[in-house]
Amino acid sequence: MAVNIDYPRCMTMRLDVTDTSAGACCTPLVREPLTAAEAEQLATTLKALAEPARLRLLSIVAASENSQACVCDLIDPVGLSQPTVSHHLKILTAAGFLTRSKRGTWAYYTLVPGALDRVSQLFVAS
Amino acid sequence: MAVNIDYPRCMTMRLDVTDTSAGACCTPLVREPLTAAEAEQLATTLKALAEPARLRLLSIVAASENSQACVCDLIDPVGLSQPTVSHHLKILTAAGFLTRSKRGTWAYYTLVPGALDRVSQLFVAS
DNA sequence: CATGGATATCGATGAACTTCGATATCTATC
DNA sequence: GATAGATATCGAAGTTCATCGATATCCATG
Numbered sequence: 654m655a656v657n658i659d660y661p662r663c664m665t666m667r668l669d670v671t672d673t674s675a676g677a678c679c680t681p682l683v684r685e686p687l688t689a690a691e692a693e694q695l696a697t698t699l700k701a702l703a704e705p706a707r708l709r710l711l712s713i714v715a716a717s718e719n720s721q722a723c724v725c726d727l728i729d730p731v732g733l734s735q736p737t738v739s740h741h742l743k744i745l746t747a748a749g750f751l752t753r754s755k756r757g758t759w760a761y762y763t764l765v766p767g768a769l770d771r772v773s774q775l776f777v778a779s
Numbered sequence: 780m781a782v783n784i785d786y787p788r789c790m791t792m793r794l795d796v797t798d799t800s801a802g803a804c805c806t807p808l809v810r811e812p813l814t815a816a817e818a819e820q821l822a823t824t825l826k827a828l829a830e831p832a833r834l835r836l837l838s839i840v841a842a843s844e845n846s847q848a849c850v851c852d853l854i855d856p857v858g859l860s861q862p863t864v865s866h867h868l869k870i871l872t873a874a875g876f877l878t879r880s881k882r883g884t885w886a887y888y889t890l891v892p893g894a895l896d897r898v899s900q901l902f903v904a905s
Numbered sequence: 906c907a908t909g910g911a912t913a914t915c916g917a918t919g920a921a922c923t924t925c926g927a928t929a930t931c932t933a934t935c
Numbered sequence: 936g937a938t939a940g941a942t943a944t945c946g947a948a949g950t951t952c953a954t955c956g957a958t959a960t961c962c963a964t965g
Binding site for chain 1: 810
């Protein structure tokens with residue numbers, strides 16, 4: 654017997670509960686006033702992006718092979734300490750923009766497909 | 780004799796010098812790594828948006844008649860003091876999302892056409 | 906020109922955030 | 936199992952930021 658699951662309209666599937674996730678999916682920012690809760694969630698997502706180091710990290714990962722990069726290759730380009738880079742990567746991951754996978758001693762961060770497109774959609778007038 | 784002016788590729792015309800403006804126009808965020816300067820500028824723009832009160836103010840203005848609203852009609856909805864609302868409106872204006880016009884004692888803030896679309900474009904994979 | 910109302914600026918306060926060095930954890934290798 | 940390397944966590948320091956009350960500015964009206 655098939656179970657009928659109610660997906661959100663835009664088919665954004667929240668897979669991780671600890672995820673603040675590029676959520677606020679399909680919210681018409683310009684159509685009607687945001688509620689306090691909606692604004693809070695959207696701001697959390699945008700705050701993850703509104704930082705120079707994080708934008709650079711994200712762009713480096715996105716521009717890498719398979720949209721994936723090792724931490725060891727991210728430290729030098731941004732010119733920050735290893736703990737600081739680790740901190741920023743954690744924030745980008747919590748916000749739903751990156752995922753982490755480990756191979757041996759190395760940690761690889763990968764761009765979440767569609768995460769940036771979802772942000773893009775937030776600002777279209779439509 | 781016609782003067783040949785070099786507009787940025789995307790035809791975003793910076794009209795105000797004091798404007799931090801939704802700039803970073805046409806920057807391929809996911810195509811190649813951002814430079815430090817590009818990241819800095821983009822972060823400034825996003826920081827203006829990454830705040831719950833400012834998102835609500837922006838959405839209220841955007842949803843109003845002619846995408847325009849009087850300060851007096853913005854204070855109550857967001858539930859903050861008048862100086863704080865004024866502060867947020869100033870930041871949104873400096874970032875190029877709103878413009879200010881005064882009629883009598885009242886100040887009206889208007890959504891800058893295309894400003895949000897430009898932000899949207901920043902995150903498309905293309 | 907004095908008054909009242911609408912908005913902006915100022916100064917202060919408390920919270921949040923970025924950054925780093927030190928350290929912990931985990932893994933491969935000898 | 937000891938060692939070395941890669942990454943995450945911790946605690947602290949300095950900075951940025953949101954917020955407000957008080958006040959200044961600007962404008963219409965009497």
